[in-house]
Amino acid sequence: MIAKLQCVVLDCSDVRELSTFYLSLLGGVVDQPDPRWLLDGNWSTLHTDSGLVLAFQRTENHQPPRWPDPARPQQFHLDLGVQDLDQAQEQVLKLGASLLDFGDAKRSWRIYADPAGHPFCLVRD
Numbered sequence: 240m241i242a243k244l245q246c247v248v249l250d251c252s253d254v255r256e257l258s259t260f261y262l263s264l265l266g267g268v269v270d271q272p273d274p275r276w277l278l279d280g281n282w283s284t285l286h287t288d289s290g291l292v293l294a295f296q297r298t299e300n301h302q303p304p305r306w307p308d309p310a311r312p313q314q315f316h317l318d319l320g321v322q323d324l325d326q327a328q329e330q331v332l333k334l335g336a337s338l339l340d341f342g343d344a345k346r347s348w349r350i351y352a353d354p355a356g357h358p359f360c361l362v363r364d
Contacts (some may be wrong), residue, residue, distance in 0.1 A: 247317070249296070250355075253355070254281065264330075281350060302354020320364040336351040
């Protein structure tokens with residue numbers, strides 16, 4: 240092993256908006272003091288209750304991915320486990336997510352975009 244994952248970093252135009260979105264989705268603490276990162280208007284973190292850290296980095300002229308357009312690929316995505324897809328969908332849409340692909344009744348996941356356009360999947364546990 241060469242390294243350990245410290246966090247997953249998402250580029251966006253508004254770090255506060257995106258950290259608040261993921262706080263509502265995953266729980267945790269936004270901008271918890273941590274000597275590894277300088278927290279300012281260009282960088283925000285979310286320390287989740289599960290121990291995962293998401294970081295949000297302000298990027299000038301952020302161009303969100305357009306799933307599934309290969310000219311602007313997804314760049315990354317998160318798979319998030321849920322007990323009830325319908326209930327979780329209702330909640331993430333209220334938080335500002337957009338539904339990208341519902342799939343069919345047999346499929347155990349659905350694809351969404353966060354407010355900055357990053358794809359993520361809700362996956363039935």
